[in-house]
Amino acid sequence: MATMTMVQALNSALDVMLGRDPDVLVFGEDVGYFGGVFRVTEGLQRKHGLTRCFDTPITEGGILAAAVGMGAYGLRPVVEIQFADYIYPAIDQLISEAARLRYRSAAEFTAPLVVRTPYGGGIFGGQTHSQSPEGLFTHVAGLKVVIPSTPYDAKGLLVAAIEDDDPVLFLEPKRLYNGPFSGRHDEPVRPWSGHPAAETPEDYYRVPFGQANVVREGSAVTLLAYGTMVHVALAAAEDTGIDVEVIDLRTLWPVDIETITASVCRTGRCVIVHEATRTSGFGAELSALVQENCFWSLEAPIVRVTGWDTPYPHVFEWEYFPGPKRIAQALRDVVEA
Amino acid sequence: MSTEPNDIDAPLLRNREPLRLHVPQPKRRPGEPPDFSDFTPPEAGSVPRPDVAAPAEEMRPLAFELIRVLDSSGEAVGPWRPDLPADRLVAGLRAMLRTRAYDERMFRVQRQGKSSFYMKCTGEEAVAAAAAMALDAEDMCFPTYRQQGLLLTRGYPMMKMMCQVFSNAEDPLKGRQMPVFYSSKAAGFFSISGNLGTQFSQAVGWAMGSAYKGGDRIAAAWIGEGSTAEGDFHYAMTLASVYRAPVVLTVVNNQWAISTFQGIANGGEATFAARAIGYGVPALRVDGNDFLAIYAATAWAAERARSNLGPTLIELVTYRAEGHSSSDDPSKYRPAHEARAWPLGDPIERLKAHLIALGAWDEDQHLALQAEAAEEVGVALKAAEAIGVLGAGRRPSSSTMFEDVYKDQPWHLRRQRQEAGV
Structure with missing residues (x-):
């Protein structure tokens, strides 16, 4: 075991998989010699060679297209899109091609690729370096969508993603790269060291898809979150003193419906938190699932706490970000309803 | 349909050596001296200027x-x-x-x-x-x-x-x-x-x-x-x-x-x-x-x-x-x-x-x-x-963050603005 940041854990996952499987390739903008703008691929080209981890032109559509073609050849490409906000030129290759290739070819061709991309706000990145587009992709049949919240999960889930035979969108909460984040932006930055989930094996291991993590047990209300918002939700739960059960989904699709259903049927109340805009966000899907599966146990309306339905505004980052205060208010409202 | 199975195995169609993936590399990296020896600018004035309608x-x-x-x-x-x-x-x-x-x-x-x-x-x-x-x-x-x-x-x-x-x-x-x-x-x-x-x-x-x-x-x-x-x-x-x-x-x-x-x-x-x-x-x-x-x-x-x-x-x-x-440090590359x-x-x-x-x-x-x-x-x-x-001094009013998403503000943004208390 070693104490790792999320960046180091992701780097370790790529390193382990490059070492285990010669069919794994890593490429994207600035990922080669430089090691990526967030340093996730640092040292991989030097260790594994120029053709195992290399730079691409600035062509997100081209990167995804090449990954689909390589997947068809039989490789397992792991590509980086530098910011999730830059993924849109690649969307045709991801949605129309990668996600449907297995289906349309009757499983003759597949696209076992992983798209890694940093998402989310909290770094004053404005509207083109802060977005959370997960809801666009959970809507697509054939895609899996993963968002880790700790170094341990980041590595285990990325290994599982690389070994998965279907295309996986692996969204990395950039605000958590170098430390957990309570959402209290005016407090000093905390490092990962000291956090139990920063203890990360240096060797191969997997965190399986479709298994949520109950990160805080409680009986009064169930809170569903993923990525950065898991930590913000935990801070909010502490603030309220309410007996909140916090569930970290880890994989948005496939979603762990059993864990969600068991929890909400027990607590009778549910708050859903994400940083993405509200309308048609993944919270809408979660809300519908909870309603369909737990209707007779619900004692209060399901509440969503999300980013506002605007582009991410640079200077109003902390008014936009659904911080612990808004989450705490939602928890109180739901419990008192 | 006649088939000529031998055609498929014809040696002419095979590669003579294993294919190689080419990844371009710059001539110099950190720790090495700069090298622009492959870029020799031509003399000023040496390029003709055609008519715009050429x-x-x-x-x-x-x-x-x-x-x-x-x-x-x-x-x-x-x-x-x-x-x-x-x-x-x-x-x-x-x-x-x-x-x-x-x-x-x-x-x-x-x-x-x-x-x-x-x-x-x-x-x-x-x-x-x-x-x-x-x-x-x-x-x-x-x-x-x-x-x-x-x-x-x-x-x-x-x-x-x-x-x-x-x-x-x-x-x-x-x-x-x-x-x-x-x-x-x-x-x-x-x-x-x-x-x-x-x-x-x-x-x-x-x-x-x-x-x-x-x-x-x-x-x-x-x-x-x-x-x-x-x-x-x-x-x-x-x-x-x-x-x-x-x-x-x-x-x-x-x-x-x-x-x-x-x-x-x-x-x-x-x-x-x-x-x-x-x-x-x-x-x-x-x-x-x-x-x-x-x-x-x-x-x-x-x-x-x-x-x-x-x-x-x-x-x-x-x-x-x-x-x-x-956010960049060019000495790294x-x-x-x-x-x-x-x-x-x-x-x-x-x-x-x-x-x-x-x-x-x-x-x-x-x-x-x-x-x-x-x-x-x-x-x-x-x-x-x-x-x-x-982080200091006068900022734009935070209510403006809900404006200009659409020409007219729809009900859901009005409601979100109220919820935000701005």
Whole structure:
């Protein structure tokens, strides 16, 4: 075991998989010699060679297209899109091609690729370096969508993603790269060291898809979150003193419906938190699932706490970000309803 | 159907050696000396200047040449010499000095924590300054984040640019955009996007609109050499070619796209200008640190556009002398002092040397102009900082964050604004 940041854990996952499987390739903008703008691929080209981890032109559509073609050849490409906000030129290759290739070819061709991309706000990145587009992709049949919240999960889930035979969108909460984040932006930055989930094996291991993590047990209300918002939700739960059960989904699709259903049927109340805009966000899907599966146990309306339905505004980052205060208010409202 | 199974196994169809994946590499990395030995700029004045109406096929060689006007002694030579009067040359020098002074000060201010981000155009000041002077003030610009010089040269208030960088109460963009992502319809400066290349094809659409309406304004667009790998570059070339759009399309080849050298963007076997040939669009490859060459090439391309002859692609060969942005550290991926070894020199020094060679300028005047630029920046900065910087002072009203999502605010945003308590 070693104490790792999320960046180091992701780097370790790529390193382990490059070492285990010669069919794994890593490429994207600035990922080669430089090691990526967030340093996730640092040292991989030097260790594994120029053709195992290399730079691409600035062509997100081209990167995804090449990954689909390589997947068809039989490789397992792991590509980086530098910011999730830059993924849109690649969307045709991801949605129309990668996600449907297995289906349309009757499983003759597949696209076992992983798209890694940093998402989310909290770094004053404005509207083109802060977005959370997960809801666009959970809507697509054939895609899996993963968002880790700790170094341990980041590595285990990325290994599982690389070994998965279907295309996986692996969204990395950039605000958590170098430390957990309570959402209290005016407090000093905390490092990962000291956090139990920063203890990360240096060797191969997997965190399986479709298994949520109950990160805080409680009986009064169930809170569903993923990525950065898991930590913000935990801070909010502490603030309220309410007996909140916090569930970290880890994989948005496939979603762990059993864990969600068991929890909400027990607590009778549910708050859903994400940083993405509200309308048609993944919270809408979660809300519908909870309603369909737990209707007779619900004692209060399901509440969503999300980013506002605007582009991410640079200077109003902390008014936009659904911080612990808004989450705490939602928890109180739901419990008192 | 007859089959000839032997054909499939014919040895001629097999590769003689295992295939290899090629990944381009720059010649030098950190810890090694800079090496531009494979880039020997041709003599200034050596490239012919065709008539703007010459057929595109006759212009093909220009995509592989390098149009230069200023020679090593500071003389302006050859058919591309624009014959600008001395006061216009001084105006160009002043525009570049103001841009450099602005950048240096705003970068330092970012380091002091007063803004979240900054991007300099050091070494590339001629790109925007010369184009702004060669284009009509009414022509519409679709720039990247590194053409701040367009605003400065067109007389846009420096203080307003600073307010944008600080996202303060006087920021014309209401704090919504990252620093340096300016926008000004009045200055003919299209809203900057963080998504690369998108403006290049939009400029073509704007130009098509101007042509459709029988107007007299043309469009100009800029893109980095790295971003020519985006589909938008190719959309732009296709549409500009098909509809003969009145647009000047410029690739700023500053050698580096964050950490990747230009060979990653195009394979290194052809010039960026040469990409135009396949589209039947005339292309000019130009010394991007030569104010006069950029001015002349832009004016030539603008004349083509105004004469209904269609688009021109210009490649400006220059060098990004500093990091990509305040978030970047170029010492991690390229040799130290590479900028100093750049064969095309510094655009400010070269125009200054030309003015001195003309007898129209001296060191004292230059120092005075530098001091004037620094003074202007200082005065504007004081005023902008007095309004507010990131995290201190007056910000735009936070209720404005719910405005302009749509023309009219729908019920859900009204409700969200109330929930936010703003």
